[in-house]
Amino acid sequence: MTDFAKEPLLLTPGPLTTSRTVKEAMFRDWGARDALFVEMTSRVRRAFEKISGVEVDGGSHTCIPIQGSGTFAVEAAITSFVPRNGKVLVLVNGAYGRRICRICNYHNRTFTSYETGENVIPSPNDLMSLLEADAEITDVIAVHCETTSGILNPIEEIAEVVTKAKCRFIVDAMSTFGAVKLDVKDTPCSAVIASSNKCLEGVPGLGFVLVEKEILKSSEGISNSLSLDLYDQWINLENTGQWRFTPPTHVLAAFDQALLEHEAEGGVRGRHARYQKNCRVLVEGMRALGFRTYLPDHLQAPIIITFYAPTHERFLFDQFYDSLKIRGFAIYPGKLTEIDTFRIGCIGRLDEGDMTAVVSSVREVISEMGVTL
Numbered sequence: 068m069t070d071f072a073k074e075p076l077l078l079t080p081g082p083l084t085t086s087r088t089v090k091e092a093m094f095r096d097w098g099a100r101d102a103l104f105v106e107m108t109s110r111v112r113r114a115f116e117k118i119s120g121v122e123v124d125g126g127s128h129t130c131i132p133i134q135g136s137g138t139f140a141v142e143a144a145i146t147s148f149v150p151r152n153g154k155v156l157v158l159v160n161g162a163y164g165r166r167i168c169r170i171c172n173y174h175n176r177t178f179t180s181y182e183t184g185e186n187v188i189p190s191p192n193d194l195m196s197l198l199e200a201d202a203e204i205t206d207v208i209a210v211h212c213e214t215t216s217g218i219l220n221p222i223e224e225i226a227e228v229v230t231k232a233k234c235r236f237i238v239d240a241m242s243t244f245g246a247v248k249l250d251v252k253d254t255p256c257s258a259v260i261a262s263s264n265k266c267l268e269g270v271p272g273l274g275f276v277l278v279e280k281e282i283l284k285s286s287e288g289i290s291n292s293l294s295l296d297l298y299d300q301w302i303n304l305e306n307t308g309q310w311r312f313t314p315p316t317h318v319l320a321a322f323d324q325a326l327l328e329h330e331a332e333g334g335v336r337g338r339h340a341r342y343q344k345n346c347r348v349l350v351e352g353m354r355a356l357g358f359r360t361y362l363p364d365h366l367q368a369p370i371i372i373t374f375y376a377p378t379h380e381r382f383l384f385d386q387f388y389d390s391l392k393i394r395g396f397a398i399y400p401g402k403l404t405e406i407d408t409f410r411i412g413c414i415g416r417l418d419e420g421d422m423t424a425v426v427s428s429v430r431e432v433i434s435e436m437g438v439t440l
């Protein structure tokens with residue numbers, strides 16, 4: 068366990084608590100042209116592809132890293148792969164879906180959205196009707212786990228419908244990649260987007276786009292952004308092994324270590340098992356205290372859990388937050404548009420002991436506040 072007073076555990080959607088060994092991997096300076104760094108870049112790309120189920124040699128997809136937070140990678144994928152005269156259908160049930168619409172807007176990509184409530188998953192039948200009714204749609208973009216609530220969208224079923232309609236399918240898998248299975252051998256995806264600092268337990272600063280090679284090869288000149296052009300980034304990486312612009316060297320070194328630890332834990336399956344257990348211990352513990360989850364269990368991803376804020380007059384989120392922080396836990400405010408909630412994450416370098424500890428601290432804090440549930 069961490070030294071409580073100094074370094075709280077991050078029970079958030081990211082950045083997250085990382086292992087000591089991941090942090091230690093940053094204790095060295097790398098030159099961007101150093102042969103070992105070039106090798107590291109390539110090793111990380113191959114490891115990332117392996118997690119997505121891509122064949123080691125001659126696989127269908129390739130991984131392109133891009134500097135920045137996760138949103139930079141989403142924006143890079145949209146500007147690099149959605150043709151300027153294309154039309155996007157965005158599946159929206161939370162803030163990250165809405166952010167995709169904003170990105171389309173910034174880059175003048177025509178889009179329409181299929182919105183469902185923040186606790187409602189999209190219906191594959193409705194999606195099919197929408198695609199049948201609008202032949203202009205070229206691209207469908209969906210969010211795997213909408214981190215706003217923690218809802219798990221039915222990505223396999225959506226992929227099947229999109230493939231039948233012969234559209235490209237882009238998935239924002241930011242908060243699931245590495246912990247919830249999304250294998251491109253079973254689930255046809257044109258592009259899958261993730262970042263260094265969520266379920267792969269690296270530090271923030273890098274995004275990744277896994278893209279079908281066939282799409283990539285025909286993407287030259289589509290992007291209207293130089294720094295976010297994944298085609299250009301790819302050509303440079305393939306030709307020289309190097310990044311076009313300053314790479315976040317320490318972040319990549321930490322990520323290289325984080326990927327080793329992911330594999331040692333048993334890959335996606337092992338990580339999913341730990342997060343699932345974290346989620347169960349947290350939800351059961353909080354329910355025993357009288358809290359209610361926003362989502363029913365069958366829609367809940369083992370990533371972040373939204374709880375209704377108590378309606379008791381003495382419950383003040385800021386005080387609740389600060390008192391938990393003093394006890395060593397950083398939680399997160401709610402992000403729902405209409406309901407008063409708060410969120411507790413169960414990803415990052417956390418185990419069931421940490422989840423039991425946060426539940427006991429919540430019990431102490433609400434009793435101290437004089438809140439009854």
Ligand SMILES: *Cc1c(COP(=O)(O)O)cnc(C)c1O
Binds near residue numbers: 080136137239242
């Ligand atoms: C975290 C996250 C992002 C990216 O957010 P950044 O703050 O830019 O890293 C995008 N989509 C989803 C679903 C996320 O959870």
